[in-house]
Amino acid sequence: MSRLSDSYEYDLNKVIRFVNEFKAKKVLIQLPDGFKHYAVDLINELSTYLSDVDFVVDANPIYGSCILNNYLVKDYDLVLHFGHEPYPYYRGPENVVFIDFLSKLRPTNDLMNELLSNLDSLNCRKVSIYTVHQHKKTTELIGMYLMNHGFKVLNNLSNATIMGCWFNDALKYLDLIDCYVVVSSGLFHPLGLGLLTNGQKHILQLDLYRGEVRILDDEVSKYLRIRYGKVVEAQNSRVWCLVHGVEGQYRGFVRDSLTKALRSKRLRYYEYRTHIVNQEVLRNIDTVEFDVYVITSCPRIPIDDLSHHEKPVLTPGEALMVLNDLRSYVFPWTHNLI
Template sequence: MAVEGFKSNDLYDLGFNELREFIEENKPRRLLVQLPDGLKFLALNIVSLIKSIDSSIEVYLSSDPSYGACTLALEDAITVGADALIHFGHIECPLAIKPSIPVLYIPAYYLGKLPEKSLEKLLEEMHLSKDSVSVVIVASTQYVKLVEELRKVLENLGCEVIVPSGGPYPGLVIGCNYSSIPVGSSYIYVVISSGYFHATGLCLHLGIDARVLLIDVARDELINMSRECRKILAKRMYLVSQLINNPVKRVALIVGQAIGQYRPALVKLLEEKLKEKGIDVVKVVARYLSLNELIALDQGVKADAYVVTSCPRLPIDDLASFHKPVITPGEALMVVSESLKYLYPW
């Protein structure tokens, strides 16, 4: 069940001041606004906000899914002649190529409070935990403002709390970067997010024994990720071990076309390592790779395995049912080094 008012317009910081400064500085005549699906209900509020700053600006909305700052809708912006892009819902990520038009990132932080039922359940879990507990708290972009609230609650309970710093915002995680998070078997990890995406990524990064709890804000549920993670990791390890034990002849390297998913250094590294093993490499550029597209591609490429360098979640979330191995860069590195120590994402 969703938290009442979860989708209320005034629960998100739409970055009015940043928007005004950006418009004053860049003086765009036409703007493209990009929102992740979960925030598309805010589209008309955002158009009104822009018009309240400068009513003469022509605003276009992008309908494509937006999974991260890695999928900037730059091509669409250029097609419609927009002089700037406003990307909502994510924080800027490093890009291999500089965007050709100005881009403003507005994270759209959630301004509500921690959902009550899941917080209650989390506190019960902490009371039940016999050892003195160290808790690592992280959150996806929208919910990083809730990290401090949870820190205070848990510290009042006597827990030692760690909020990883080192990213652009304390406690922030994105789906393919968990590098600032401490790893240790004595920690309980709490992820504040909506949906399983970030908590699953954290489990993949930490390994099979990690204790990861998800506060799902949209549903007001506390979810213990252990079972789900064991299932996913077991499947991934099986794929890797199959590829180590039955070496392949040809691999297709999927190269990201989206500006934040184009990773030339990683592609080069993987190509070299695969070729060193005597494996034939075919490089394929893809904006997004669905199961149907992969089936069509496979008819021509006939690779024995596919390595996706664009988004490491595609092989795990979207392409796992393909009849040939589709693996992440980390898994490909495990295969070439014949290692069974799980590596996510690269």
């Protein structure tokens, strides 16, 4: 048995159907970072059934379906993008298809008992459960387990995937539940949900890889304090630098709401476009004139990577708080567009 089939499953018949449908001879494989080491197993398996197809692996970072590396995509008959669902703000080229890449990891009884005792300790009976793509099958099982133990699960578990900047229908349940449960291993998805909902509800993370349950309420409060601090720091900024991304990380509606607010306040701004944003990129484009940066591409970047930059680096939502004098925290851009 290969390492891939030990841990993950995908629909081989679906892949074969797509290859035939596109009459594909040159196929690009895209895998999220962290899964790229499965590429060899994947190609070995696919080549057994599709021996006349050339498979090439995209070695570029793949953080989400928001960036598909279009400059490569156009060279191939078909792109098999594994492990993500389409990005709601961007469809991408027609030759890109999305294939589920699902974890076979199932929660142990101990882990489920830990989840129950954490929910009890917070007095939570009504929940919404969300998940990252690879655990969506397991999440349905977790939901059923909770319902069998007398909990109310309000959301639709067959459609419960969230992304770092898109939280499905989570806001719909804000006033109806006691707690959000997020099945994920990284912090950013549950934290993002905590920022989106302004820390109004308990957030529990169930991490199948580590086999642990964490109450993230303190973590969410800590990040909210830090991010409010950035908003305050940016209050008197006169010259703004907007850094936009490419492909799905360029959202016209976000750019337009920022420039409209800046113009109405008669503030000066300059706009940049880039595939990659990091400290080095900001230092390269910096001038003494810039008081504040707004990264519109990916909201993880100001929060995760650039929170110690010498000038404030804001998400679009935080910039709109400054420009529109809003008091409650806005993540990632504006609530009514989520």
